[in-house]
Amino acid sequence: MKKLSILMPVRDEESYLQEALDSLLAQSFSDWECLILDDASTDSTPAILSDLAAADGRFKILRSEKPLGIVKALNLLLGKAKTPFCARMDGDDISMPERFLEQLKLIDANDEVDIVGGLVEPVGDCPVGWRDYLSWLNTVVTAGEIRINALTESPLPHPTWLFRTASVKAAGGYREGIFPEDYELFLRLLASGGKFAKADTVTVGWRDHPNRLTRTSKRTSGDAFLKIKAAYFKPLVSAGVFPELSTRPIAIRGAGITGRLLKRELDKAGVRVSAFIDPLKAGKNFSGMPVFAPDEVNQLDYLSLIAIRHRDAREVAVNELNGAGLKFGRDYLLLY
Numbered sequence: 001m002k003k004l005s006i007l008m009p010v011r012d013e014e015s016y017l018q019e020a021l022d023s024l025l026a027q028s029f030s031d032w033e034c035l036i037l038d039d040a041s042t043d044s045t046p047a048i049l050s051d052l053a054a055a056d057g058r059f060k061i062l063r064s065e066k067p068l069g070i071v072k073a074l075n076l077l078l079g080k081a082k083t084p085f086c087a088r089m090d091g092d093d094i095s096m097p098e099r100f101l102e103q104l105k106l107i108d109a110n111d112e113v114d115i116v117g118g119l120v121e122p123v124g125d126c127p128v129g130w131r132d133y134l135s136w137l138n139t140v141v142t143a144g145e146i147r148i149n150a151l152t153e154s155p156l157p158h159p160t161w162l163f164r165t166a167s168v169k170a171a172g173g174y175r176e177g178i179f180p181e182d183y184e185l186f187l188r189l190l191a192s193g194g195k196f197a198k199a200d201t202v203t204v205g206w207r208d209h210p211n212r213l214t215r216t217s218k219r220t221s222g223d224a225f226l227k228i229k230a231a232y233f234k235p236l237v238s239a240g241v242f243p244e245l246s247t248r249p250i251a252i253r254g255a256g257i258t259g260r261l262l263k264r265e266l267d268k269a270g271v272r273v274s275a276f277i278d279p280l281k282a283g284k285n286f287s288g289m290p291v292f293a294p295d296e297v298n299q300l301d302y303l304s305l306i307a308i309r310h311r312d313a314r315e316v317a318v319n320e321l322n323g324a325g326l327k328f329g330r331d332y333l334l335l336y
Contacts, residue, residue: 001082001083002031002032002033002058002083003031003032003083003084003085003104004029004031004032004033004083004084004085004086004087004100004104004162005032005033005034005035005077005080005081005082005083005085005086005087005165006024006032006033006034006035006086006087006088006089007035007074007077007078007081007086007087007088007089008020008034008035008036008037008077008088008089008090008091009036009037009039009070009073009074009077009091010036010037010038010039010041010045010049010090010091011038011039011040011041011045011067012041012042012043012045013041013043013045013091013092014041014043014044014045014048015092016091016092016093016207017045017048017049017091017092018048019094020089020090020091020092020093020094020095021048021052021059023094023095023096023097023205024089024095025056026097027095027097027099027100027101028097028098028100028101029100029101029104032058032083032087032100033058033059033060033083034058034059034060034089035060035062035077035080035081036049036059036060036061036062037062037063037064037068037073037076037077038061038062038063038064039064039067039068039069039073040063040064040065040066040067040068045091046063049061060080062076062077062080070181071174071175071176071181072176074173074174074181075173075174078165078168078169078173078174079173081165082165083165084164084165084166085104085107085162085163085164085165086162086163086165086168087100087103087161087162087163088158088159088160088161088162089159090159092207092209093123093159093204093205093206093207094123094204094205094207095203095204095205096201096202096203096204096205098201099118099203099204100162102118102199102201102203103116103118103162103199103203104162106197106199107162107163107164107197110195110197112195113164113195113196113197114163114164114167114168114189114194114195114196115156115161115162115163115164115167115168115186115189115194115196115197116161116162116163116196116197116198116199117155117156117157117160117161117162117196117197117198117199117203118160118198118199118201118202118203118204119137119138119141119160119198119199119200119201119202119203120134120137120138120157120159120160120202120203120204120205120206121134121202121204121205121206122134122205122206122207122208123205123206123207124207124208124209125208125209126208127208130208133153134206136153137153137155137157140155140198141198141200142198143195143196143197146196146197146198147190147196147241147242148242148328148329150186150187150190150236150241151229151232151233151236151333151334151335152333152334152335153225154180154182154183154186155198156186156196156198157204157206158182158183159204159206160198160203160204161182167189167194168185168189171185171188171189171192171194172188173185175188177219178218178219178224178227179219179224179225179227179228180219180220180224180225180228181219183225183228184228187228187229187232187235187236188232190232190236190239190241191232191235191236191238191239191241192239193239222258222309222336223261225336226258226261226262226265226307226335226336227261227265229335230262230265230266230268230269230271230335231265231268231269233266233269233271234269234270234271242329242333244327244329244330245303245329245330245333246303246330246331247303248300248301248302248303249272249274249275249301249302249303250266250271250272250273250274250302250303250304250305251273251274251275251276251277251292251297251302251303251304251305252273252275252276252277252304252305252307253276253277253278253304253305253306253307253308253317253321253332254276254277254278254306254307254308254309254313254314254317254336255276255277255278255281255284255286255291256278256281256308256309257309258307258308258309258336259276259278259307259308260286260287261307262305262307262335262336263276263286263287263289264287273289274289274302275289275290275291275292275297275302276289276290276291276292277291277292277293277294277297277302277304278291278292278293279293279294282296294320299321299324299326299331300324300326300331303331303332303333304321304326304331304332304333305332305333305335306318306332306333306334306335306336307335307336308336309336314334314336318332318334
């Protein structure tokens with residue numbers, strides 16, 4: 001039996017697929033199978049896959065004539081996997097030659113770890129925002145950093161995942177919903193005691209382009225991310241994911257559309273919010289909740305949850321809190 005199954009759902013990936021497949025063929029670790037689901041492609045993807053399977057028996061090709069969607073496709077492939085470990089791969093990304101060797105070394109050496117990720121580098125066009133995001137991801141490496149940043153963004157990029165097959169199957173696999181399926185699974189595992197690690201080396205060349213699913217699906221919108229963060233806030237706190245986190249009353253930093261959405265979602269999740277803090281909306285009242293200016297309150301009286309859509313304003317808030325001696329992960333968290 002092979003040691004590793006690579007799970008690769010694809011649809012209409014002819015522009016980048018061959019490069020992605022070539023990166024698998026170039027792996028220094030070779031004891032793998034690649035389970036590929038062609039999810040009703042209408043371009044030359046089926047022909048590319050057929051030629052590859054004929055040349056290398058490690059590639060197993062499945063096809064759906066009707067689009068299943070990413071969650072059904074992933075769960076179908078996961079169900080086919082009989083190996084101890086699985087890895088994710090997309091048809092538009094590139095796995096570095098040492099990726100699987102390094103990640104398997106890491107997970108083999110840490111029996112308690114369920115999922116390992118890795119560092120990433122951009123492939124193709126790289127706008128400033130995308131480059132900044134990847135740079136941030138590469139600063140979140142240790143287990144402690146992964147935990148403390150769990151609600152900032154997904155600290156383990158899905159294309160880099162290599163995981164224990166049994167762990168993800170036992171958790172129920174991927175779930176359908178109006179949320180990012182990989183991030184929800186990460187939060188679910190984290191809330192139930194899952195352990196994570198990250199290889200301190202570049203494992204994947206991550207490509208951003210206008211047709212990428214993350215750019216086109218409502219499940220991966222900023223609001224969808226914020227809603228799933230709110231849903232898991234209480235379970236993560238209860239699970240001790242943020243060991244230093246203050247138990248002070250909660251204030252949402254930012255009373256704009258994003259902050260008010262967070263308030264509504266926390267209400268649904270049974271999390272009580274005591275105030276908004278926003279210098280531009282001070283004196284207002286939203287749904288019975290007062291809005292204070294930062295200088296009207298003692299920041300140490302609250303656990304601040306930052307939910308500010310605009311980057312510059314968000315950085316002002318973070319710098320202000322840091323300047324007041326407050327600590328990320330203890331006195332405040334970044335949720336947007």
